[in-house]
Structures are given as structure tokens and as C-alpha cells.
Amino acid sequence: MMNEFLSAIILAIIQGVSEWFPISSSGHLVLFHNIFNYESSLMFDVALHFGTLMAVFVYFGKDIMDIVEALLKGKFKSPEGEMGILIIVASIPAAIVGILFRRLFEAAFSSLAVVAMGFGITGLFLLISTIDFHKREKSELSYKDALWVGIAQAFAILPGISRSGSTIATGILRGIDSRNAMRFSFLISIPAIFGAGIIEIGNNRLNSDLVWATLAAFVVGLMTIHILLKIVSKDKKNLRWFAVYVLLLALGLGIWMIFR
Numbered sequence: 001m002m003n004e005f006l007s008a009i010i011l012a013i014i015q016g017v018s019e020w021f022p023i024s025s026s027g028h029l030v031l032f033h034n035i036f037n038y039e040s041s042l043m044f045d046v047a048l049h050f051g052t053l054m055a056v057f058v059y060f061g062k063d064i065m066d067i068v069e070a071l072l073k074g075k076f077k078s079p080e081g082e083m084g085i086l087i088i089v090a091s092i093p094a095a096i097v098g099i100l101f102r103r104l105f106e107a108a109f110s111s112l113a114v115v116a117m118g119f120g121i122t123g124l125f126l127l128i129s130t131i132d133f134h135k136r137e138k139s140e141l142s143y144k145d146a147l148w149v150g151i152a153q154a155f156a157i158l159p160g161i162s163r164s165g166s167t168i169a170t171g172i173l174r175g176i177d178s179r180n181a182m183r184f185s186f187l188i189s190i191p192a193i194f195g196a197g198i199i200e201i202g203n204n205r206l207n208s209d210l211v212w213a214t215l216a217a218f219v220v221g222l223m224t225i226h227i228l229l230k231i232v233s234k235d236k237k238n239l240r241w242f243a244v245y246v247l248l249l250a251l252g253l254g255i256w257m258i259f260r
Contacts, residue, residue, distance in 0.1 A: 005212075008210075008212075009213060009216050010032070011029060011033075011044075011048065011213070012051065012212075012213040012214070012216035012220070013216055013217075013220050014028050014032055015028075015029060015048040015049070015051070015052060015217045015220075015221075016051065016055070016216065016218070016219065016221040016222075016223075016224060017221075018162075019049075019052040019163075019217075019221055019224070020052070020055075020164055020186070020221055020224040020225050021224055021228060021242060022122065022126055022162045022164045022165025022166075022168060022228075022239065022242045022246075023119075023162055023242055023245060023246050023249075024118060024122055024159065024160050024161060024162040024163075024165070024246070025052075025162075025163075026158075026159040027118055027159045027160035027161075027162075029045070029048075030112070030115050030159050030160075031112070031249075031253070043210065044210060044213065047210040047213055047214045047217075048213060048214065048217045049193050049217075050214055050217075051213070051214040051215065051216070051217030051218035051221060052193070052217050052218065052221035053189070053193045053194060054214075054218045054221075055217075055218050055219075055222040055225060056186050056187075056189055056190060056221075056225070057190070058218075058222060059186070059222060059225050059226070060183070060186060060187060063080075063083075063187070064187070066080040067081075067083050067084040067087070067187075068084070071084040083187070085143075086141055086143065086145075086146040087146075087184075087187055087188050087191065088191075089143055089146040089150060090147065090149050090153065090184070090188045091153075091188060091192060091195075092147075092150060093147070093150040093151045094150060094154040094157065094192050095191075095195060096154070097154040098154075098157055098195070101157075105158060108159055109159050112253060112257055113257065114158065114159060114160060115159045115160040116160065116249075116250045116253040116257065117250070118158050118159055118160015119160045119247070119253065120160075120246075120247060120250035120251075121160070121161055122160065122161055122162045122165045122166065122243075122246045123242075123243045123244070123245075123247035123250060124243075124247070125165065125169045126165055126169055126240070126243035126246070127239075127240060127243045127247075128169070128173070129168070129169035129170075129172045129173050129236070129239060130172075130236055130237045130240050130243075133173065133175075137175055137176065137178075138175050138176060138177065139180050140180075141171070141174075141176060141180070141184060145171065145174045145176060146184075148170055148174055149167050149170045149171050149174070149184065149188065150188070151170075152167050152169070152170040153166065153167050153188060160250075163189065163192070164182075164185050164186075164189070164228075165239075165242065165246075167181075167184070167185040167188065168181050168182050168185045168232075171184055178232050178236040179229065179232075179233040182232060182233070183229075186225065
């Protein structure tokens with residue numbers, strides 16, 4: 001069995017990359033848990049998500065502070081205040097689904113078949129989003145756009161369905177330009193990841209031994225956000241590379257399950 005510390009760092013790196021690249025962090029963690037035969041604790045998974053969450057806080061720190069300030073001051077008509085309301089709207093579907101069907105989704109994490117199916121759905125969704133359905137893209141989201149993106153985020157609770165992939169693709173399909181679709185996807189990850197972490201961790205405390213894994217997930221996550229914004233903002237068709245990757249992963253995993 002691989003050294004436990006090395007396994008933890010590798011999984012942290014995988015989390016940092018796959019949380020923000022549209023390839024599903026949950027699916028990859030389930031997959032690599034099986035490959036490394038590494039049984040992680042609940043606190044370990046929470047620590048990894050905390051690391052990637054901190055990457056969003058650092059990268060979009062000014063935006064987040066402006067949004068919070070606008071909401072606290074009741075400036076709901078300002079651009080920052082409206083963005084705060086849009087984030088709240090987009091967070092509602094995942095909150096409802098996560099609370100009502102939590103046990104069902106937890107059971108799905110033990111199924112490689114569900115993971116393979118999720119990878120396939122992610123790949124197809126990303127491919128569709130690169131088709132030019134809209135002649136003119138918009139930079140601002142409506143409440144209806146936010147709700148659709150939120151519904152996509154709710155489906156991403158299933159392992160293999162990428163949260164960033166489904167929300168970015170939905171934003172693009174709604175006519176939002178790719179950079180703003182990605183920005184909104186990253187911002188709505190904050191209540192989603194934070195809320196899920198609070199539910200999972202309960203009254204427990206994170207172990208100080210997990211600090212290195214958390215730091216690795218944070219650093220890699222920060223770099224991943226920057227890279228994704230750069231390559232997809234340049235051309236949304238670059239999402240096809242991620243689509244091909246997860247589709248091949250779904251195919252390979254399916255073949256492996258049939259012949260193992």
C-alpha cells in the first residue's frame with residue numbers, strides 16, 4: 001500500500017485540480033481512493049474542500065468583500081448587491097437537494113458505475129456548451145439564469161458530474177460569456193462547499209495533521225482557477241479538451257468494470 005502521507009498529498013493535488021477544472025473532483029477522489037486503496041476519513045475530505053475553498057477566497061477576495069459589504073449595507077440595487085442576490089438564488093436548489101436527499105447521494109459515492117455515468121454526462125454537457133447557439137453573448141446574469149445555474153449545481157452533488165463543469169456550461173448555454181459564467185460558478189461554490197462542509201463536520205474539529213493536505217489543495221486550486229480562467233476566456237471551445245478527457249475516462253472506467 002502506498003505511503004499514507006504521500007497518498008494524502010496526491011489526493012490533495014487531485015482535489016485542487018479537479019475541483020476547478022470541469023472534470024469532477026468527487027469522481028476523481030472516488031476513483032483514486034479505489035486505485036490507491038486509501039480509506040480517507042470524513043475530516044480528510046472536509047480538509048481538502050476547505051483548501052480549495054480558500055483558493056476562491058484569495059483569488060476573488062475583493063469581489064467577495066464588495067458583495068458582502070453591499071448586502072450588509074442593503075445596497076441591493078448596486079452591481080455587487082445584485083450579484084449577492086444572484087448567488088443566493090443559485091444556492092437554493094443545491095441546499096434543498098442536499099438536505100432532502102443527502103443519504104441517497106452518500107450511497108452513490110460507493111458506486112463506480114455512478115461515477116462513470118457522471119463523467120459521461122459531464123463530457124456531453126461540456127461539448128454541447130461549446131456550440132454557438134447565441135449570436136451575442138451577455139455579461140450580466142438574470143435571476144432566471146442564476147436559478148438554472150443553481151439547478152445544474154444541485155445535480156453535481158452526484159459523483160462524476162462536475163460542479164464547475166455543469167455550472168459553467170449552463171451559464172454559457174444561457175448566453176453568458178465564458179469569463180462571467182466561470183466567475184459566477186466560482187462565486188456560488190462558496191456557499192455550496194462551505195454549507196456541505198458544515199453539515200459534514202458537525203461539532204468535530206479538523207485535525208492539525210491535515211494541514212499539509214489542506215495547503216496542497218489550496219495552492220494547486222489557486223493555480224487551477226487562474227489557468228482555467230485564462231484558457232477558457234480565450235476561447236470557450238477549449239472546454240472540449242476537458243470534455244474529451246472525461247468521456248475517455250467514462251469509457252475506460254466502463255470497460256474496466258465489465259472485464260475486471
